[in-house]
Amino acid sequence: MRRLLESVKPMFSKGGRFEKYHALYEMVDTFLYTPANSTFAAPHVRDAIDLKRLMSYVVIALIPCIVWSWFNTGYQANLVLQELSIIKDDWRAIVLHTLGIGFDPANILANAAHGFLYFFPIYLTTLIVGGFCEMVFTVIRKHEINEGFLVTSMLFALTLPPDMPLWMVALGISFGVVIGKEIFGGTGKNFLNPALVGRAFLYFAYPAEITGDLVWVAVDGYSGATPLGLGKLGGMQAITTAGYTWWNAFIGLIPGSLGETSTLACLLGAVFLIYTKVASWRIIAGVFLGMVGTTLLFNTLGSGTNPMMAMPWHWHLVLGGFAFGMVFMATDPVSAAMTTAGRWIFGILIGFMTVLIRVLNPAFPEGIMLAILFANIFAPLIDYVVIQTNIRRRLRRHG
Numbered sequence: 001m002r003r004l005l006e007s008v009k010p011m012f013s014k015g016g017r018f019e020k021y022h023a024l025y026e027m028v029d030t031f032l033y034t035p036a037n038s039t040f041a042a043p044h045v046r047d048a049i050d051l052k053r054l055m056s057y058v059v060i061a062l063i064p065c066i067v068w069s070w071f072n073t074g075y076q077a078n079l080v081l082q083e084l085s086i087i088k089d090d091w092r093a094i095v096l097h098t099l100g101i102g103f104d105p106a107n108i109l110a111n112a113a114h115g116f117l118y119f120f121p122i123y124l125t126t127l128i129v130g131g132f133c134e135m136v137f138t139v140i141r142k143h144e145i146n147e148g149f150l151v152t153s154m155l156f157a158l159t160l161p162p163d164m165p166l167w168m169v170a171l172g173i174s175f176g177v178v179i180g181k182e183i184f185g186g187t188g189k190n191f192l193n194p195a196l197v198g199r200a201f202l203y204f205a206y207p208a209e210i211t212g213d214l215v216w217v218a219v220d221g222y223s224g225a226t227p228l229g230l231g232k233l234g235g236m237q238a239i240t241t242a243g244y245t246w247w248n249a250f251i252g253l254i255p256g257s258l259g260e261t262s263t264l265a266c267l268l269g270a271v272f273l274i275y276t277k278v279a280s281w282r283i284i285a286g287v288f289l290g291m292v293g294t295t296l297l298f299n300t301l302g303s304g305t306n307p308m309m310a311m312p313w314h315w316h317l318v319l320g321g322f323a324f325g326m327v328f329m330a331t332d333p334v335s336a337a338m339t340t341a342g343r344w345i346f347g348i349l350i351g352f353m354t355v356l357i358r359v360l361n362p363a364f365p366e367g368i369m370l371a372i373l374f375a376n377i378f379a380p381l382i383d384y385v386v387i388q389t390n391i392r393r394r395l396r397r398h399g
Contacts, residue, residue, distance in 0.1 A: 055147040057278045058328070061269035062154050065259040065324065066119075068252055071108065072262065073162045074115030076255050077218040078105035086219065092117040118162040118218050119258055125166045126153045130173040137182045148187035152176070155195035155328060158259025159321065159369075160202075161215040168206055172198040192376045193335045196369055203369070211365075216255035224255055228320045228358070228365040235307025236315070249318040260321035270327040279331035282340065286347020287326040291316055293348075294355040308359040316355060325368035326350075335376040339386040346382055350375045 081088065081103050088103065096102060096113060104110045134149045156173055176198025181190040202210050209215060213223040227249060230238040248254060252262025259265075273279035295313035303309040316322060330336060330350050337346035350371045357367030364370065 054278055054333075055151050057273065057276045058151045059154065061272045061278075062151075062158070062259075062328065064265035064268045065158055065262065065328075066154070067112075068262045068265045069119055069158060069259040070112045070115035072111075072115065072252050072254075073118050073218055073258060074111035074113065075105055075253065076216075077114055077118075077162075078103045078111055080217055080219045080222050080224070084219075084222070114218075115162070119157070121166060122160055122162075122164060122169050122258070123153065123157040125169045126157045126173045129170040130156075130177050133174055133177040133182070137178075137186065141186065143186075149177070152181075152194045155193075156198050158324070159195065159199045159257050161210060162218040162258055163215060163220075164202075164209060168202055168209060171205075172202040174198075175201040188334055191335055191380065192373060193329055193332050196329055196373055196376075199369055200373060216257075226256055226320070226365070227254060231308055231311055231315075231319070232362060232365050233307075235310055236312075238307075239315075246315065246318060249315070257321060260324040263318045263323040266323035266327045273327065273331065278333075279327070280333075280336070280343050282343040283331050283336055283347040284326055286344045286349075287330050287351040287354075288317075288347075290348035290351020290353075291322070291355055292351070294352045298355065298359055306359065311359075316358070320358075320366045320368065322354060322368050325354075325372055329368070329372050330375070335379060337379045337382045337386075339383045342379070342382045342386045345386075346375050346379055349378070349382075 080086070082105055087093075092114065093103075095117060096110070099113070101107075101110050101113050103114065130149060130153050131145075134145055138145050153173065156176060157169075160169065160172075176194040176196075179201075180192050180194035180197030181187065184190045213225045213229060214221070216226055217224050225233075225242075227239045227242070227244045230242055230244075234241075244254060249261075250263045252265060254261050270279065270284060274281045274284070292313045295311070295316055298309040299312070301309060330347060337343050350368070353371035353374055354367040357364050357370055361367075
């Protein structure tokens, strides 16, 4: 049909036999072969993966981290409740006792249900408050609500401690959506990752609620340092003395943020994202190589006063939110570098900055969040330098 329309087009053009029916021809051609919505300015669609499908793939990749957040959050809490013989009497305890589930850390269902009751209020608050902010801007700009916020809400919720006050959750996601994305024009125009912007805001505005030893296990008043926190104080000896093993850290059986503890779950998501070409394997590889190279450098230099300089690279990989940030945050296609060489540089910069912050800055046991935001700021400059370098190289070659 398309070939037939092309063959008779000259007859309906100016000077053709049926010139007076040119408008009718254009209408038929438009109806059959021209999409209702077309772009007139960059960016243009380059393949079959639209925004909805891309975001759906990220959500699927996050499922292992989400499910593990339920189990590990409940497991860590139930373990402490059993060890200290604490009896919970909050609304979660009422729900679990009503369902006949209880708080047995050896029971998978009890762990998952208990953890879910911490995850769900945080995610629901994120979804409602952040969705309202998105809706306000869609009304002002008169466009549809896009699927980008679904991923932002999940990423933001998974980076928070399990007992984060809900009003802080609402404040953080509002800051991330409005200041991190909407004031720059919305999805596709933000140069920073909105979820990390909201997380960074809470980190600096309310450090007592998102740092320290009291916030990582969902039991009121319980103090339990994360392995990174122990590493800052006593290095690898403090971590192993506390009973943490590399394998438990890899699986995710350690206290921490809701969805960042399991390196295995993050790597499963990475395989899916790379397979579907949603995430750039170059960025992931760059972050990993930057971390390994910087760690080996510090291991070689050594220090008698800084025990973190002796931490091996394979421990940096499984502690904190490194794997989560490497897979889901650094690969954000909007705020990351877009050139091939730029993605390598972008990733290596993140890995380098993460270890640098962890080792040399005693105030920040983590590092991946600030490293990614730092790299986001320089991503446009990295791409610009790469492009200009390529232009100069071609001019020399053909000049």
